[in-house]
Amino acid sequence: MLVMTRFVVPEGDDGFAERAHAALAALAACKGYLRGRLGRAYDDPKHWSIVTEWESVGAYRRALGNFDVKMYATPLLAQALDEPSAFEVLAEAAPGGELKVTSSDRA
Template identity: 65%
Template sequence: MLVVNRFVVDEDAADGFTQRAHAALAALAARPGYLSGQLTRGLDEPTAWCLVTQWESVGTYRRALGAFDVKVHATPLLAESLDEPSAFEALATAEPGGSVITMASDRSVGPGR
């Protein structure tokens, strides 16, 4: 599962933001189910930032959000992200030089179906 949180950060606030984002990333990285993460900034728009993390499953991500260190260091930062969908399930992958492998969705089809 991929989580993409996008932020708009004024250039004069970038130092403080990166310090808080590093603390958030460290807190998330310490949780079971965490696979990887990156703090990125837009090349063409330096006020555009993303915190991107990858998780084993939706469950491991949601459990990570309940951890004390995550609540202290990550949740306040994540609350400042743009209000848009942030959690995405992988439906196809490809390794370098490899073929595309597809996966079924974990999403429920809804009640009564």
């Protein structure tokens, strides 16, 4: 499962990166977390994203109930753009590898 959360950070909010680091660390400590990254747009430095991967949607939802996630990630996630952020992975390919396609779990 892939979670892509995007932010538009006003100029002068010098603490955003530090808060994002704390949020990412809190998420990373949760069971089912696979990997995550904080990114900033090259073309417009006000635009940031946090991308995380999880074993399942259940693991991600359980992580949102974790105390440290509530303390460090939830306030940051409240600043995110109001758009879908959780995605099921339907295809993937490693460098030089074959494309692996999976079917949707959606009913």
